[in-house]
Amino acid sequence: MKLETPRTAELRYNLAAEGFRMTKLRRALLEIFAKNMKPFSVDEIRGRLKKFDIPEVHKVTLYRELEVLVEAGVIVPIYFHDQVQRYEFVEQDHHHHIVCIKCDAIADIDVADPFDKLEDQVDKKSKFTILRHSLEFFGLCKSCASL
Amino acid sequence: MKLETPRTAELRYNLAAEGFRMTKLRRALLEIFAKNMKPFSVDEIRGRLKKFDIPEVHKVTLYRELEVLVEAGVIVPIYFHDQVQRYEFVEQDHHHHIVCIKCDAIADIDVADPFDKLEDQVDKKSKFTILRHSLEFFGLCKSCASL
DNA sequence: TTGCAAACGCAACTCAGTTGCGTTATGGTC
DNA sequence: GACCATAACGCAACTGAGTTGCGTTTGCAA
Numbered sequence: 001m002k003l004e005t006p007r008t009a010e011l012r013y014n015l016a017a018e019g020f021r022m023t024k025l026r027r028a029l030l031e032i033f034a035k036n037m038k039p040f041s042v043d044e045i046r047g048r049l050k051k052f053d054i055p056e057v058h059k060v061t062l063y064r065e066l067e068v069l070v071e072a073g074v075i076v077p078i079y080f081h082d083q084v085q086r087y088e089f090v091e092q093d094h095h096h097h098i099v100c101i102k103c104d105a106i107a108d109i110d111v112a113d114p115f116d117k118l119e120d121q122v123d124k125k126s127k128f129t130i131l132r133h134s135l136e137f138f139g140l141c142k143s144c145a146s147l
Numbered sequence: 148m149k150l151e152t153p154r155t156a157e158l159r160y161n162l163a164a165e166g167f168r169m170t171k172l173r174r175a176l177l178e179i180f181a182k183n184m185k186p187f188s189v190d191e192i193r194g195r196l197k198k199f200d201i202p203e204v205h206k207v208t209l210y211r212e213l214e215v216l217v218e219a220g221v222i223v224p225i226y227f228h229d230q231v232q233r234y235e236f237v238e239q240d241h242h243h244h245i246v247c248i249k250c251d252a253i254a255d256i257d258v259a260d261p262f263d264k265l266e267d268q269v270d271k272k273s274k275f276t277i278l279r280h281s282l283e284f285f286g287l288c289k290s291c292a293s294l
Numbered sequence: 295t296t297g298c299a300a301a302c303g304c305a306a307c308t309c310a311g312t313t314g315c316g317t318t319a320t321g322g323t324c
Numbered sequence: 325g326a327c328c329a330t331a332a333c334g335c336a337a338c339t340g341a342g343t344t345g346c347g348t349t350t351g352c353a354a
Binding site: 080081082083085101107123125127133134138 | 226247261273279281282283285289292
Binding site: 206 | 313319320321
């Protein structure tokens with residue numbers, strides 16, 4: 001599998017500038033996240049890593065690496081209907097997902113989000129300062145719906 | 148602590164009709180959920196149970212009991228920004244929460260939800276059949292914001 | 295080429311949640 | 325009130341995700 005794309009090369013530069021080193025594992029993870037632009041669970045990441053020319057990655061290393069990438073602002077953790085932690089490549093635009101409740105397939109969904117500009121406002125009733133929000137849709141993907 | 152309210156009496160009747168027995172623990176849980184109308188984690192539930200006149204509840208029993216109440220349609224599991232499972236009393240009206248990212252305080256938030264009537268529709272692009280959605284806000288509660 | 299710190303692997307651990315099984319107690323029936 | 329089927333319960337042991345401490349390896353800058 002090809003390891004370097006313009007996007008990963010750019011990230012490689014950014015990471016180096018922040019004092020992070022470029023290792024085989026890190027290169028592979030950047031490739032996985034940047035190429036697919038969708039959320040991955042730790043299990044799914046482990047599965048994808050098998051296609052790369054690196055020895056089996058220890059689970060401790062993988063957890064620590066994901067932590068580093070979050071810290072570096074490359075990926076963000078997200079949560080859906082289950083308790084499975086997922087990570088997604090950071091994009092500029094705020095968007096939303098639709099998750100299949102049967103097979104866990106995930107797709108982006110195109111909805112006009114009226115809450116985009118709500119941030120930094122204070123909710124009158126609860127007196128909470130709103131910083132961000134999460135909007136996810138759940139349903140059945142095409143193949144699960146036809147079963 | 149008083150154990151019976153009109154709402155819990157009604158639930159008691161419904162549960163009995165479905166073949167569930169009424170135990171001290173179950174009565175206490177109904178009371179906690181019906182009286183507070185907000186999401187509780189298993190830990191918080193355990194804390195609240197101490198105020199009731201029942202011996203320490205075994206964790207297995209508590210997990211099983213919550214499962215029963217979900218099955219009976221009394222409570223529903225919900226998930227926020229963390230991986231902590233929470234349960235909330237079932238209400239008729241679809242509503243949303245705002246969660247403090249510092250102290251985990253939770254309040255209902257009053258927003259017009261333009262996605263209420265989206266259910267059973269098919270998203271054109273992804274071909275997913277939409278069954279439900281989750282919309283949660285995150286920010287700082289009044290006291291955490293003033294720190 | 296060298297040296298420092300980041301990255302790594304391993305063993306052992308924590309903690310939420312689950313399973314199997316034997317015991318207790320609720321509530322319907324007589 | 326006594327009986328009894330089974331729901332509810334407690335305990336021990338287990339599972340699996342994620343963490344911690346520590347010693348070793350490796351990327352990379354000087």
